[in-house]
Amino acid sequence: MQKTDCYAVIGNPVRHSRSPRIHQLFAQQFGHAIDYQAVQLEQEELLSWVYGFFEAGGKGLNVTVPFKQQAFAFAQVRSDRALCAQAVNTLLRGKDGRLYGDTTDGVGLLRDLQRQGCSPEGRAVLLLGAGGAARSVLEPLIQARPGYLAIANRTVAKARELAEMMAHRCAVGVFSFEQLPECPQRWDLVINATSASLGHQVPDLPEHLWSSAGVAYDMVYAAEPTAFLRFAASCGVSKTIDGLGMLVEQAAESFFLWRGQRPSVEPVIASLRQEMNA
Numbered sequence: 243m244q245k246t247d248c249y250a251v252i253g254n255p256v257r258h259s260r261s262p263r264i265h266q267l268f269a270q271q272f273g274h275a276i277d278y279q280a281v282q283l284e285q286e287e288l289l290s291w292v293y294g295f296f297e298a299g300g301k302g303l304n305v306t307v308p309f310k311q312q313a314f315a316f317a318q319v320r321s322d323r324a325l326c327a328q329a330v331n332t333l334l335r336g337k338d339g340r341l342y343g344d345t346t347d348g349v350g351l352l353r354d355l356q357r358q359g360c361s362p363e364g365r366a367v368l369l370l371g372a373g374g375a376a377r378s379v380l381e382p383l384i385q386a387r388p389g390y391l392a393i394a395n396r397t398v399a400k401a402r403e404l405a406e407m408m409a410h411r412c413a414v415g416v417f418s419f420e421q422l423p424e425c426p427q428r429w430d431l432v433i434n435a436t437s438a439s440l441g442h443q444v445p446d447l448p449e450h451l452w453s454s455a456g457v458a459y460d461m462v463y464a465a466e467p468t469a470f471l472r473f474a475a476s477c478g479v480s481k482t483i484d485g486l487g488m489l490v491e492q493a494a495e496s497f498f499l500w501r502g503q504r505p506s507v508e509p510v511i512a513s514l515r516q517e518m519n520a
């Protein structure tokens with residue numbers, strides 16, 4: 243009998259992760275049976291658990307908060323996008339036996355934006371936040387060739403650090419939240435990569451932030467619109483998008499890295515949305 247391929251998402255906490263459900267739905271599209279678990283780990287056991295998993299024949303791991311930077315540190319081979327993000331959310335063992343680390347968050351965001359007809363190309367794009375989430379999407383955003391890209395963060399020094407890191411690729415503007423009300427620029431796309439939504443908070447933003455056809459994107463998702471998306475709607479923003487599509491798109495890219503097959507994301511997003519609202 244053929245052995246079922248084993249996968250897992252590791253994090254802490256990880257109980258609420260939707261990754262097991264998403265990957266089961268992907269596998270079903272191809273008529274495959276996979277085993278995909280959510281595994282909560284403590285810091286001390288992380289490395290030995292990961293090596294043990296692959297030693298036992300495990301095929302792939304997703305890594306979530308708070309282990310993405312550690313996974314980056316112990317991956318033996320890192321993709322360019324992982325190097326830029328300094329974080330890894332996907333691990334696999336190569337044919338050479340080495341541990342490969344990649345990050346699919348940024349490409350997940352870009353695919354979701356493209357799917358929704360909101361490509362950043364040629365647009366004025368403002369990225370809110372300068373933590374791990376912002377860092378993970380910066381390189382793919384630059385690759386999408388926005389007309390103007392800027393980062394705003396509560397702690398402006400962190401935004402400056404990220405902009406300087408990317409300076410060899412493109413000029414990235416830097417703002418504090420206090421500067422935004424005075425800034426004459428109107429933004430076509432504002433992406434919230436702060437963790438404020440998780441605490442049901444909104445960064446302190448002016449109402450006139452968006453251009454007339456502006457789009458608001460929150461990397462967080464929830465059954466109800468996030469505080470940021472509600473604020474954007476109250477400012478008259480034409481389109482508001484939450485991070486559910488990004489979640490499924492990043493998972494699809496991991497699935498592709500592990501299994502070489504690209505699942506279709508639309509039905510999975512629709513199923514999850516339905517389950518979230520039930």
Ligand code: ATR
Nearest residue numbers: 371372373374375376396397400436437438443445
């Ligand atoms: P993550 O991995 O989710 O990005 P992180 O690295 O801790 O988490 O970064 C959190 C980001 O959200 C930071 O940009 C943080 O701003 P500071 O750098 O000033 O700390 C931002 N953030 C968190 N809560 C916020 C709030 N209430 N308003 C504005 N920004 C907030």
